[in-house]
Amino acid sequence: xxxxxxxxxxxxxxxxxxxxxxxxxxxAMRGLKTCVIDFDVGLRNxxxxxxxxxxxxxxxxxVINDEIKLTQAxxxxxxxxxxxxxxxxxxxDKDALKQEGVERVLNELKAMEFDYIVxxxxxxxxxxxxxxxxxxxxALVVTNPEVSSxxxxxxxxxxxxxxxxxxxxxxxxxxxxxxxxxxxxNRVEGGQMLSLDDIHEILRTPLIGVIxxxxxxxxASNQGTPAIHLQxxxxxxxxxxxxxxxxxEDKPMRFTEAVKQSWFKxxxxxx
Amino acid sequence: MGESKADLTRESGGRKSxxxxxxxxxxxxxxxxxxxxxxxxxxxEVTADWAARIGQGGGFEHEPVVIDLSQVPRAAAPAAAPVxxxxxxxxxxxxxxxxxxxxxxxxxxxxxxxxxVAGATPEELALAHELGLADAAEEPVVERxxxxxxxxxxxxxxxxxxxxxxxxxxxxxxxxxxVDKPLRSGQQVYAKGGDLVVLAVVSHGAExxxxxxxxxxxxxRGKAIAGARGDTTARIYTQSLEAELLAVAGIYRTxxxxxPADVAGKPAQVYLQGEKLLLQPLPT
Numbered sequence: 001x002x003x004x005x006x007x008x009x010x011x012x013x014x015x016x017x018x019x020x021x022x023x024x025x026x027x028a029m030r031g032l033k034t035c036v037i038d039f040d041v042g043l044r045n046x047x048x049x050x051x052x053x054x055x056x057x058x059x060x061x062x063v064i065n066d067e068i069k070l071t072q073a074x075x076x077x078x079x080x081x082x083x084x085x086x087x088x089x090x091x092x093d094k095d096a097l098k099q100e101g102v103e104r105v106l107n108e109l110k111a112m113e114f115d116y117i118v119x120x121x122x123x124x125x126x127x128x129x130x131x132x133x134x135x136x137x138x139a140l141v142v143t144n145p146e147v148s149s150x151x152x153x154x155x156x157x158x159x160x161x162x163x164x165x166x167x168x169x170x171x172x173x174x175x176x177x178x179x180x181x182x183x184x185x186n187r188v189e190g191g192q193m194l195s196l197d198d199i200h201e202i203l204r205t206p207l208i209g210v211i212x213x214x215x216x217x218x219x220a221s222n223q224g225t226p227a228i229h230l231q232x233x234x235x236x237x238x239x240x241x242x243x244x245x246x247x248x249e250d251k252p253m254r255f256t257e258a259v260k261q262s263w264f265k266x267x268x269x270x271x
Numbered sequence: 272m273g274e275s276k277a278d279l280t281r282e283s284g285g286r287k288s289x290x291x292x293x294x295x296x297x298x299x300x301x302x303x304x305x306x307x308x309x310x311x312x313x314x315x316e317v318t319a320d321w322a323a324r325i326g327q328g329g330g331f332e333h334e335p336v337v338i339d340l341s342q343v344p345r346a347a348a349p350a351a352a353p354v355x356x357x358x359x360x361x362x363x364x365x366x367x368x369x370x371x372x373x374x375x376x377x378x379x380x381x382x383x384x385x386x387x388v389a390g391a392t393p394e395e396l397a398l399a400h401e402l403g404l405a406d407a408a409e410e411p412v413v414e415r416x417x418x419x420x421x422x423x424x425x426x427x428x429x430x431x432x433x434x435x436x437x438x439x440x441x442x443x444x445x446x447x448x449x450v451d452k453p454l455r456s457g458q459q460v461y462a463k464g465g466d467l468v469v470l471a472v473v474s475h476g477a478e479x480x481x482x483x484x485x486x487x488x489x490x491x492r493g494k495a496i497a498g499a500r501g502d503t504t505a506r507i508y509t510q511s512l513e514a515e516l517l518a519v520a521g522i523y524r525t526x527x528x529x530x531p532a533d534v535a536g537k538p539a540q541v542y543l544q545g546e547k548l549l550l551q552p553l554p555t
Contacts, residue, residue, distance in 0.1 A: 154456040204453060
């Protein structure tokens with residue numbers, strides 16, 4: 001049974017594409033057949049982050065417009081044979097995303113027995129974002145620990161519970177997961193960032209993970225490698241935890257304590 | 272249901288159950304309508320205020336509304352308009368008519384259905400007829416006649432109803448609207464005619480509106496508008512008062528004016544005493 005997961009946020013620049021890339025890669029690393037689709041038509045980035053921008057010949061819009069077959073547009077990842085990328089068109093705009101077309105593409109992917117389809121949503125609350133979330137079974141809502149991002153996530157959570165297919169048809173609601181990215185425990189202690197508790201108090205959505213703020217994310221994007229591939233980094237470990245929790249494993253939260261404190265703990269024999 | 276003597280089909284014996292002849296009955300009926308009291312003749316000002324207080328959506332579900340112009344300040348035009356030297360004074364015979372067309376468009380945009388005008392000048396009335404609006408005469412009671420059917424006979428009927436004003440429609444119990452999911456930023460819920468109960472958080476930027484009282488068994492961080500149709504006895508109750516805006520029967524308070532420490536973030540109720548909005552802690 002194929003599951004469709006939307007990665008969304010409302011606000012731009014919070015880490016949706018980084019998360020889509022690492023999350024989809026993480027699922028494929030577990031041996032799950034995964035396709036990640038870039039819904040950011042006109043501002044495509046996912047192919048860059050995935051390091052396949054030179055291999056994009058056809059894109060999502062070509063498939064939606066029935067110009068080519070889906071299999072021609074699917075780009076297979078170089079490292080993981082279970083991972084496929086469907087790029088967005090750079091020359092079109094969001095109006096090219098037609099609902100019937102999107103549904104047909106998703107159904108064809110289901111027929112190809114994908115385990116997971118990860119939809120990388122554009123920022124905003126317009127057509128692109130609505131199309132990306134419409135057929136979702138689960139949602140990763142990406143939030144930065146600051147007020148405007150949290151407010152926008154709140155808006156998106158509202159749309160997930162009212163504008164999606166599941167909401168409209170009155171079925172089981174879309175399962176929501178909160179993912180906090182660019183978390184810097186030191187700055188939280190200093191009062192410059194919202195804490196996990198603050199964010200939970202506002203959004204009241206189950207937390208699936210915390211990705212620490214890190215230089216390695218930038219490094220990964222520049223290299224065209226999903227951050228989860230950067231072995232031994234906090235970011236990679238954090239994304240692996242997210243994938244594990246998503247698949248139902250119980251993992252304690254990591255990277256949420258200020259560095260000073262963990263050093264303190266180490267010295268005094270704490271864990 | 273306030274039937275009047277204008278029941279044309281009633282037989283002389285007055286047994287209205289006896290027989291119904293014909294395909295329709297023309298009866299005078301009383302309907303509860305929204306009234307839009309205009310306090311300014313400046314449509315630009317009204318439009319801006321409307322956008323600020325009602326917003327774009329509105330979500331009134333095409334409710335009928337009567338435009339009441341009786342409260343518009345009618346400055347004597349010659350005095351108000353400074354007459355420029357050498358320029359012919361314009362419209363000295365009365366105040367400029369209100370731009371009803373713009374007002375009707377504004378209401379339509381918010382899913383309101385204007386049906387009539389009250390307190391209009393003859394000039395405005397002519398404009399109203401052009402726009403398909405009926406004349407609601409002096410009294411705020413309005414016949415929900417088809418647009419354009421505002422003839423002499425209708426006016427007669429309206430008068431007759433006012434005599435029977437005492438016959439109040441027995442208040443049919445309106446079921447309480449219960450919301451059990453969080454109301455997120457940008458979402459709006461309106462409990463028409465009754466109370467609203469919310470069992471989850473009302474976020475910043477969300478709006479809860481009820482004609483009756485509002486009960487929130489969680490933090491209230493957005494806007495809460497109770498007694499939306501003027502019920503001054505409506506109240507707002509919440510487990511944690513953190514609202515951006517509180518209003519009862521049109522009297523409101525925004526977060527610009529910080530909540531007193533004894534209610535901020537605490538269980539509280541909000542109600543009207545006269546013209547004053549009172550915030551009172553609830554016993555815990």
